[in-house]
Amino acid sequence: MYKILANTIFLGKDVHFLPECHSTNDIALNLVRQRQADEGSVIICDHQTKGKGQRGNLWQSHAGKNLIFSLVLRPDFMDLSEQFYLNMAVSNSIRRLLQDYVPHLEVKWPNDLIVPGFGKVGGILIENTFSGKEWEYAVVGIGLNINQREFESANAASISTITGSQFELEEIFRLLITQLEQGYIQLKKGKWNEIKAEYLMHLYRMDSWANYSAEGKQFSGKIVGINADGKLQVELKDGEIAIFGLKEISFL
Structure with a gap:
């Protein structure tokens, strides 16, 4: 109890x-x-x-x-x-x-x-x-x-x-x-x-390159932060910062 x-x-x-x-x-x-x-x-x-x-x-x-x-x-x-x-x-x-x-x-x-x-x-x-x-x-x-x-x-x-x-x-x-x-x-x-x-x-994979998928495509990225809305900021190989919300990205 x-x-x-x-x-x-x-x-x-x-x-x-x-x-x-x-x-x-x-x-x-x-x-x-x-x-x-x-x-x-x-x-x-x-x-x-x-x-x-x-x-x-x-x-x-x-x-x-x-x-x-x-x-x-x-x-x-x-x-x-x-x-x-x-x-x-x-x-x-x-x-x-x-x-x-x-x-x-x-x-x-x-x-x-x-x-x-x-x-x-x-x-x-x-x-x-x-x-x-x-x-x-x-x-x-x-x-x-x-x-x-x-x-x-x-x-x-x-x-x-x-x-x-x-x-x-x-x-x-x-x-x-x-x-x-x-x-x-x-x-x-x-x-x-x-x-x-x-x-x-203490964020998992922060500043580390790893594999993900989004919109049916796999890619390599590095988590670099979160924005004001809590969305994930991921650096891509070309240097672009992509933003992902819940259900928009999968960890591989």
Whole structure:
């Protein structure tokens, strides 16, 4: 059972625990619409049956082995054009904590957490609600492979498969919520340059030549940054900088 956290300012003061659910993001969004959840609320479940990932993929997880939860935030201090800074702040916070367990953890754009040579250990899916041109709520869905040992995908891994150890989920949850709150406060304080610099410092394939595909064609490119909208900036062999949004480029 996941309890209300005593060591945070506002995150985790309202915790909704479910043994099983279809999607913590969907439940969080419904609670927000019904005014039963506000900033800082956490929805967590042991077994998510229809978890959502980026690009419309499913997030598959074995019951009781991993951390699957959603945070409700209210980033109305940000402009809608600045949404990717929330993404970066969340990614940075998770990486900071998990790097204590697995060194060499990197963020694969836009928000997968991977350990090169092992695979993907986590992912983030942020779904927003708006009122006109104003940001109402952000529901931050987080899935982290902690103790699961078997995966259908050869590209998936867990903290346990990498280290050979088992971990206490509630302890990692408590530490992670604290780290996420610190990252969100950093965002509220306007330390945007620091957030972006940290994100780029640990970005997978940053400043390295690698193979990609876009519009059915394969090419060699080097990630050189992200623009203000969070789109990927890739240098091509001819020196041109190409810009790619979500679903517009595939890593090979």
